């Protein structure tokens with residue numbers, strides 16, 4: 001039985017009438033205890049002990065060719081079993097959602113860190129030792145380009161939306177107030193706690209890959225394509241994932257290498273990336289240069305927005321950090337211009353990292369709005385309130401739901417915004433200059449095709465099966481809540497099985513669409529099962545109350561377990577339809593931050609942060625808030641500390657570890673509060689929920705740099721706002 005829904009029309013608020021009361025309820029992650037007690041086995045930990053161990057050998061030049069590898073000497077080293085140099089390994093990491101990965105030419109090197117071979121040995125230590133000592137001869141090309149801003153890189157205009165509406169030059173000239181400022185953001189790394197790791201083995205013509213990945217139905221196709229085999233011969237497993245943040249949307253090179261080696265050796269092969277390999281050989285977020293132009297009248301009403309971006313990627317890669325995503329719809333203004341260029345650089349592949357586009361695009365946009373507010377002498381919250389569009393400012397589409405104004409006003413009140421002194425550099429506590437700042441948050445909402453199977457067993461227990469992943473976001477728990485709510489059973493009667501391509505293909509974890517898309521597939525399957533139950537009673541589904549294992553029809557109670565004489569199974573299938581095009585769907589929010597900046601060292605300490613968000617129905621208040629907290633903490637990193645430093649001579653990453661690539665740690669993270677406003681979005685999906693995972697980071701860092709300006713009068717336009725950049729412009733004290 002399949003229940004299929006294509007989202008061509010708005011959906012009624014069915015879950016509002018449910019009896020079980022577990023949708024939305026704060027519920028801890030069910031796999032949490034397994035993870036923290038080490039019982040959830042990660043990809044690097046599975047296996048039966050018969051595995052050989054592979055270690056990637058990676059290029060130490062930015063551009064050129066491998067001319068020879070001294071394989072004989074390496075093969076003679078202790079424990080070494082094989083050296084894999086199959087050209088199928090030389091691909092770039094796959095981009096999320098793509099089925100194919102671009103191939104480098106045979107033995108061509110396009111970036112420092114690119115995999116060129118896999119050394120396989122009996123033990124990890126032997127493989128690492130041999131890989132470190134392997135002798136590779138290169139022919140080095142002198143024309144590697146490693147710097148985004150030095151102007152040497154070949155530049156292309158990608159397919160990203162480029163707009164030229166009205167006349168921005170005129171609007172800038174006629175404006176009462178205008179801002180024309182350029183911001184830069186550095187390359188970043190997702191820095192998930194679990195490194196990329198794969199165990200591969202073959203059963204006849206079939207390969208099984210146990211890995212750490214976000215979107216299995218695509219990953220299966222990527223591996224099939226890489227190996228040149230049919231996707232039907234590939235099974236991918238990823239039941240537990242220790243964070244991804246985009247870096248595991250597509251296959252990283254260790255997966256293909258493990259599969260090739262396992263085939264060649266006729267034995268399972270495990271390949272685990274070291275932390276430096278994760279930094280250099282998976283994905284980075286592109287560095288960006290963004291010019292923002294804003295023009296406004298005396299009242300601060302925008303007449304023009306311009307956003308010109310320069311980003312980078314390897315030659316041939318289609319992904320291009322879409323920095324203007326939120327700029328398109330966030331603020332009104334008749335004259336609009338966006339240009340987007342991509343520089344081809346010999347640096348680690350650039351790809352999606354949490355909120356690709358908004359995460360760095362809103363750093364620039366929301367700083368520029370703060371600059372305009374200061375210039376015009378208008379309160380920054382008020383400036384945003386005056387510029388909320390009634391409809392999409394480019395194409396006139398209406399918004400499916402839009403709570404930005406309420407987020408701004410609620411946030412301002414909760415945070416004590418009215419106590420802000422608008423004159424920078426005027427609030428001081430001893431050594432510390434104190435400031436507060438804010439920024440809007442916005443992120444587009446996406447529905448993705450997904451399937452899931454729900455089995456209602458005759459003993460009134462439920463099994464949910466889908467190839468969806470849980471990357472720490474709460475999928476296991478949320479899917480159980482949806483099934484329990486729909487079928488009136490408590491969470492302890494529900495098993496959720498994820499992370500196996502033998503299950504129905506889901507949406508995967510990406511683009512904040514996971515819970516809404518795969519959750520809707522579970523919802524639809526359960527709806528079908530409810531109608532089956534109704535049929536058993538000869539009743540109408542809408543009149544049933546199903547709660548705590550009993551079904552109430554009319555005034556008669558039935559025990560579900562007695563009613564069911566056999567297992568009932570249904571598959572749910574959701575597909576995006578015209579509601580994705582008819583209306584503009586987005587989530588919104590407002591960030592507020594208070595910082596203290598040392599007048600002596602220029603060091604910034606975030607003192608408190610508040611985020612107020614709206615994202616349709618919240619399916620689990622605890623996991624949703626946790627996503628927001630995580631996003632806001634990511635915002636602290638992007639504002640103050642996170643930066644991949646490339647050595648421009650050969651493009652290698654200088655700070656390729658968590659000691660020197662600084663993500664915020666406990667002492668960097670203050671009291672953080674996140675709040676959701678009540679909202680429903682009937683255009684989004686039958687649960688009326690919207691994506692949450694990437695909203696919290698969007699705009700968060702800008703609230704912090706705007707607070708630094710309020711504290712000090714120093715405007716750092718080159719992220720991150722490290723102490724040296726603040727200190728050099730600090731007024732004498």
Ligand code: MOS
Pocket residue numbers: 096214244245246247249352353354355356509510511512
């Ligand atoms: Mo996300 S960057 O689509 O995991």
